[in-house]
Amino acid sequence: MDEKTTSRVPAIRVRPLNAAPVRADGSYVLYWMIAARRTRWNFALDHAVELARELDRPLIVLEALRVSYRWASARFHRFVIDGMADNAKAFEGTGVLYHPYVEPEAGAGEGLLERLARDACAVVTDDYPAFFLPRMIAAAGEKLPVRLEAVDSNGILPMRATDKVFARAYDFRRYLQRELAPHLAKLPRRDPLRTKLRPRKRLPQGIAQRWPRASDELLAGDERELEALPIDHRVPPVPCHGGERTGRSMLREFQDRWAESYGEDRNCPDSDGASGLSAHLHFGHVSAHEVLQSLAEREGWSPDCVTDIRSGKRSGWWNMSAAAESFLDQLVTWRELGFNFCAHRDDYDRYESLPEWSRATLEKHASDPRPHVYSLEQFECAETHDDLWNAAQNQLRIEGRIHNYLRMLWGKKILHWSESPREALEIMIELNNKYALDGRDPNSYSGIFWVLGRNDRAWGPEREVFGKIRYMTSANTRRKLRIDRYIDQYRDAPSVSVSSKTNSRVR
Numbered sequence: 001m002d003e004k005t006t007s008r009v010p011a012i013r014v015r016p017l018n019a020a021p022v023r024a025d026g027s028y029v030l031y032w033m034i035a036a037r038r039t040r041w042n043f044a045l046d047h048a049v050e051l052a053r054e055l056d057r058p059l060i061v062l063e064a065l066r067v068s069y070r071w072a073s074a075r076f077h078r079f080v081i082d083g084m085a086d087n088a089k090a091f092e093g094t095g096v097l098y099h100p101y102v103e104p105e106a107g108a109g110e111g112l113l114e115r116l117a118r119d120a121c122a123v124v125t126d127d128y129p130a131f132f133l134p135r136m137i138a139a140a141g142e143k144l145p146v147r148l149e150a151v152d153s154n155g156i157l158p159m160r161a162t163d164k165v166f167a168r169a170y171d172f173r174r175y176l177q178r179e180l181a182p183h184l185a186k187l188p189r190r191d192p193l194r195t196k197l198r199p200r201k202r203l204p205q206g207i208a209q210r211w212p213r214a215s216d217e218l219l220a221g222d223e224r225e226l227e228a229l230p231i232d233h234r235v236p237p238v239p240c241h242g243g244e245r246t247g248r249s250m251l252r253e254f255q256d257r258w259a260e261s262y263g264e265d266r267n268c269p270d271s272d273g274a275s276g277l278s279a280h281l282h283f284g285h286v287s288a289h290e291v292l293q294s295l296a297e298r299e300g301w302s303p304d305c306v307t308d309i310r311s312g313k314r315s316g317w318w319n320m321s322a323a324a325e326s327f328l329d330q331l332v333t334w335r336e337l338g339f340n341f342c343a344h345r346d347d348y349d350r351y352e353s354l355p356e357w358s359r360a361t362l363e364k365h366a367s368d369p370r371p372h373v374y375s376l377e378q379f380e381c382a383e384t385h386d387d388l389w390n391a392a393q394n395q396l397r398i399e400g401r402i403h404n405y406l407r408m409l410w411g412k413k414i415l416h417w418s419e420s421p422r423e424a425l426e427i428m429i430e431l432n433n434k435y436a437l438d439g440r441d442p443n444s445y446s447g448i449f450w451v452l453g454r455n456d457r458a459w460g461p462e463r464e465v466f467g468k469i470r471y472m473t474s475a476n477t478r479r480k481l482r483i484d485r486y487i488d489q490y491r492d493a494p495s496v497s498v499s500s501k502t503n504s505r506v507r
Helices: 043-055 074-091 112-118 133-143 169-179 223-227 244-258 278-282 288-299 322-344 356-364 376-380 387-399 404-416 421-435 442-450 474-480 484-489
Strands: 014-016 028-033 059-065 097-102 120-126 148-151
Touching: 028 043, 028 112, 043 059, 043 120, 043 148, 059 074, 059 112, 074 097, 074 223, 074 244, 112 120, 120 133, 133 148, 169 322, 244 278, 244 288, 278 442, 288 322, 322 442, 376 387, 376 421, 387 404, 387 421, 387 474, 387 484, 404 421, 404 442, 404 474, 421 442
Parallel strands: 028 059, 028 120, 059 097, 120 148
Antiparallel strands: 014 148
16 A cells, blocks of 8 residues: 555545634644544544644644543543553654643533634544544534534544445445445555644643643553542553554554464464454554555555455455455454444444344343343353353453453353343443443444344344344353363452442443
8 A cells, every 4th residue: 555645634534513614813723632542544633734734823632531421440541541641752843732631520621622622723523433422522513613523534434435334244345345445545644743834832821720731640650640530440450551652563563473373363262363453443542544554565465456356255355365354354344334333323322223133033032031140240240150251251351351252252141141132232331331441432332232133144043032143152162262271361350349330221
């Protein structure tokens, strides 16, 4: 892929959120960084830089972190703040004024965006289709007196390249095989900060005093600074650091060891051959474009190499190695299938969004006797009869992730051991979004709802509890995969203070 093909941000990726004008007499352009939390390979940053150059104005970047969002915890705050530290270093010496703001108490950050927007020519933000972010930017569009534009830097296919919601990965893959090629050559800039902009050294008067920049100690990882924040400290940080530098390092490490074994080892818990990039993709510390570009350079590949086939098959159309194509099916097909759904369905996280066939079969079997029934608290504390399931839950609690294959089994058994399909869904969402670093993500919701039939088909024979939903068991998993070392590693975990009733939809 040749970076010389890069041009202005494609119009299809830019979405106005209000009809207010761009004010040529404003003092600066403001980029409100909320999802693509990185300084490279970022269409939103590209768009903000372009506006600043056209208007001959400085660029201010606001990256803010609230304390009152649902599931706010030390785990997620630490990961995001790691990224802020990387961004602060990347913006040094560029002339761009970067303001990382961590809210010290609920509501303290109110008014910051509006105050910065008051003197801005325009405001640019990230277009992200899940969690509270769509509602937040829509509300901002109504409030701000200046132009607010959201830029999609989520994936290789722009979210609004199609209005269609795809029922299966096979159908989406066929669409990609037909329509993706023109988008492969339209890349974000590798390093937009090389562009010379008019510098700005200070925020408008009074802003830094009322909404001070995150302290150097907090950015550097001081535990006492983090502990002072009013967030859930029962969910502690994980050993893996967040941020652009760690994400890029993990990408290099993965590619150094993946070439011959990814397709074989990805589903084996004892080998753990997965990329480990999911959390960094979720928080925007790594770009899907950067991952694809890195792979292309390794494989000696360009967009012209794509084979003109439209069969919907997983392999053969990228014209890369088998391991690379297996990885790209996860990165592009499955990941972006989730973004497609969330971008076009407001009910993406509700039971009613399931396909009609799956709701019908689940409701038919909703009153079937369960072999075991566990509460949210028992699931959360890994107190089931199944040591493999318990190991997966313990990995989630300790590391903020579950091995790819076992995440599917984890969900299937929650369905099997819950009082109803609706309660199973609520338990999966609660545990995943509370503990998983990549929770609250379109791709994460795809995995949860796949357990209940989304993006899948009816399977036979019809079974109790599952009906025609795809069935999985721990016994079959043990027969198929090397699992003993994994169970030994995650057999035990520290005790946990379970979800309070006020923080859970499960009753």
